[in-house]
Amino acid sequence: EAGVVQSPRYKIIEKKQPVAFWCNPISGHNTLYWYLQNLGQGPELLIRYENEEAVDDSQLPKDRFSAERLKGVDSTLKIQPAELGDSAVYLCASSSSGTAGNTIYFGEGSWLTVV
Amino acid sequence: DAKTTQPPSMDCAEGRAANLPCNHSTISGNEYVYWYRQIHSQGPQYIIHGLKNNETNEMASLIITEDRKSSTLILPHATLRDTAVYYCIVRGRDTGRRALTFGSGTRLQVQP
Numbered sequence: 001e002a003g004v005v006q007s008p009r010y011k012i013i014e015k016k017q018p019v020a021f022w023c024n025p026i027s028g029h030n031t032l033y034w035y036l037q038n039l040g041q042g043p044e045l046l047i048r049y050e051n052e053e054a055v056d057d058s059q060l061p062k063d064r065f066s067a068e069r070l071k072g073v074d075s076t077l078k079i080q081p082a083e084l085g086d087s088a089v090y091l092c093a094s095s096s097s098g099t100a101g102n103t104i105y106f107g108e109g110s111w112l113t114v115v
Numbered sequence: 116d117a118k119t120t121q122p123p124s125m126d127c128a129e130g131r132a133a134n135l136p137c138n139h140s141t142i143s144g145n146e147y148v149y150w151y152r153q154i155h156s157q158g159p160q161y162i163i164h165g166l167k168n169n170e171t172n173e174m175a176s177l178i179i180t181e182d183r184k185s186s187t188l189i190l191p192h193a194t195l196r197d198t199a200v201y202y203c204i205v206r207g208r209d210t211g212r213r214a215l216t217f218g219s220g221t222r223l224q225v226q227p
Contacts (some may be wrong), residue, residue, distance in 0.1 A: 004158075033214050042202060044217070086226060106160070
């Protein structure tokens with residue numbers, strides 16, 4: 001079974017440029033998460049989707065970050081414009097409501113460097 | 116969800132058991148204990164979770180104390196590839212779709 005797939009794996013952009021990250025969750029998982037991980041710290045939730053609905057986006061900086069999950073499967077996280085402080089790893093994860101304990105599975109992450 | 120306390124770092128000799136402790140003294144009856152690990156440059160990897168009883172899978176064993184206020188993750192025969200940051204997370208059962216809240220974790224260094 002394929003895991004959570006993210007792309008790109010690495011991205012270097014100049015500040016003020018836009019960037020987008022894509023995530024394909026595990027097949028059948030209706031819950032999707034985007035996390036941000038700064039160097040040396042644990043991941044922090046940005047947004048959680050139940051199917052196509054964003055049910056928890058309280059930690060998403062809405063002035064420059066946006067996300068969508070139009071058909072309840074793939075998702076895209078966008079930053080526009082990027083700032084130097086946005087350099088971090090962006091992790092996507094998914095879970096299924098039918099799984100005992102609802103275990104969350106993570107992708108490998110997208111490493112962003114803003115210069 | 117209850118907060119957890121873990122030692123910031125631990126060392127273990129290769130081939131020996133690694134015992135990683137976690138304190139979750141404010142855990143409530145409907146909360147699971149989850150363990151994840153993160154190897155450098157990779158996403159967090161699910162290891163194991165439990166509610167009350169001890170659990171074992173192909174990766175590790177989870178020992179939860181009877182009062183559920185602490186737990187220990189056991190890697191029975193640590194290898195160099197087990198060097199990682201290990202996160203202990205408490206998560207509500209009836210809010211099973213809520214996100215995991217990560218702390219700082221324990222950095223386990225397996226020595227040759």
